[in-house]
Amino acid sequence: MSATPIVGGFHPDPSVCRVGDDYYLVNSSFEYLPGVPIFRSRDLVAWQLIGNVLDREDQLVLPSSAGSSGIFAPTIRHHDGRFFMITTSINTVSDGHLIVSATDPAGPWTTPVQTRGAVGIDPDLFWDEDGTCYLTWASGWGETPIMQVVIDPGTGTLHSEPRGLSRGTGLAHPEGPHIYRRGDWYYLLLAEGGTERGHTVTISRSRTVAGPYEGNPANPILSHRSTADPVQNTGHADLVETADGWAMVYLGVRPVGPSPSFHLNGRETFLAGVEWVDDWPVVDETAFEVQPRDTSLEDDFPSPELDRRWIAPGRHPREFVSAGPDGGVAIQPSPSPEHRSLLAIRVEDQNWDARATVAAGTARLVLRLDDSHWAAVESQGGAVSARVVMGPADQTLASTPGPGSPDVTLAIRATQPAPEPWGRMAAADNLELGYVIGQDFQVLASIDGRYFSTEVAGGFTGRVVGVEPLPGRADPAILRRFEYRAL
Structure with missing residues (x-):
């Protein structure tokens, strides 16, 4: 694999979508404003910062500069000519997630609507073929901590009762859900194991968006736990279909120094290829050659x-x-x-x-x-x-x-x-x-x-x-x- 991130230094929780020949990537920003940096690429390897999604006071105000507060994991998607970004401000988590949209990913983005009644982190949006939009998120508690509800993304209004979707594969802290459809299968991608050294990516599938979801026998499909790989804590991934296949973005860290090793620049964004075998994704970490970005x-x-x-x-x-x-x-x-x-x-x-x-x-x-x-x-x-x-x-x-x-x-x-x-x-x-x-x-x-x-x-x-x-x-x-x- 490449030990070089596609977007280095404190760019965690990546989410990606493709529109035509262009790819768009967003990251968590936590207590820093403007919030949610957004990048554009033509090849998934070289990325240009084109703006910040939450760049106005009418979109986001934070009560303090307290560390690791603010904006947690975002998801970016494109549907019916509009870009949608959904995320959680942990300072107002009880009010639900924030959804904004735009026709131009460089902005301006709308003032957020909130998903009152859907409380948790790591929200995802998925549109089925009939146009129904599903919000999936991690509640952090209960027997089925991965939750799902039908939603109007334009208003944030819930159109069904939230229901438990998955308890994960048995590892700690199932979170970071993303739903995809490929052929006759619906797929549920999760981050599990916590965002430290035990971090993993797992996947399950179902014939219906509502489940039940069957875990991949090869889970986790990505993890560097208990290895000497220079990139650790790999997890919190998102999949994207390319012109000739599929790819995955995910977070990782580059720990250095004496035991237990220390990562200095935060969680960074890495890239891998994906092949499909028996309708399961297989991650190929050697699929792309990544060169260091000019950060000057x-x-x-x-x-x-x-x-x-x-x-x-x-x-x-x-x-x-x-x-x-x-x-x-x-x-x-x-x-x-x-x-x-x-x-x-x-x-x-x-x-x-x-x-x-x-x-x-x-x-x-x-x-x-x-x-x-x-x-x-x-x-x-x-x-x-x-x-x-x-x-x-x-x-x-x-x-x-x-x-x-x-x-x-x-x-x-x-x-x-x-x-x-x-x-x-x-x-x-x-x-x-x-x-x-x-x-x-x-x-x-x-x-x-x-x-x-x-x-x-x-x-x-x-x-x-x-x-x-x-x-x-x-x-x-x-x-x-x-x-x-x-x-």
Whole structure:
């Protein structure tokens, strides 16, 4: 298989659909706004970010920047000339799932309707040949945690009583359901085993959409549990029919470092081929050759419109970002402690370098996993400092006089350490916090990146890197230029 994701770094829970020659892919976004990034491809291998589905305040508002809150797994489908995206905001889960639609997948998408009476996560939409639309989701409880109901996707109205559809194959946490029809069979694809090392993909089939569903004797059809594969936690998949066959997108992680290994950039999206044998899908992880994407970003903010990659925890960036007084952008401080004014991008690489040129004394460059696990380089009071927050511990590791110029370039770099004897890794990655003079990276502090991994912090997200104002100041952070590149 390819150990290279088609969309790397904190792009979990992929869902895909095909319209003509084009494929469209969406991912979970959790507490970050705008929500649900959407990509387009012609070959399933090379993907371009074309927008974010939930990119307006009338579509989604979050109460805080709390980690792993917000938007859980979405599904994208196309029916009768419209795209539909259904997902769950865990902050309002008791109100049902959110459905939006659009004629153009780049937007605009409609204001959400809610599926009141269908409570849970991981919703899926499926239209049968007679036009009936079925909502299938994971309730998370009961003897049959996979539920189904007939629905009007335009209004969110339920047209039948929700009923139990499946209890899965016996593994933990059956979730991520998707329904498909191929020939005379209906198929139910599930994620099972939990989204950690035991994650799997299973499939069952039935002659009717209502079941009962018979499990594949070869289940699970995809899992890397108890293997030495460089990609682990494989699961939460979606199938798509191509012009000459079928394919599968699924999530996985790339753990590194000493036992138990640590995945640093969140759950990523991978690709496999699918062959059908005796009306069962067989996954071929060698079917596609995936090359690393160009993830570089050089932004001096020439336009009032931000690049599509910019996100923020708990807030839409347009709420607090405006044109700077002399170029660049001004990032306004947050009016409440529940939100951060952090303008960030997802970290997509295992070796990378990020640099932010800011007005001295106004800002910090932050690597964030959540509000309790982050590292920063701060320009404050004529000095540049390296700071880390790990749970209740908040410490300044080093400080030095600043360059004395109106602007300062803050920098964070992550690199994989060389193996020690017997292949042992001393650290998950080396995080270097510092600043730049000329082209020289001046390192203030170096720390083990495991402390900013999911295995340490918990949750479902990955790393982001970006700029925010210094705390306790009323004036904005002035960001002149931002650069990110893979090493």
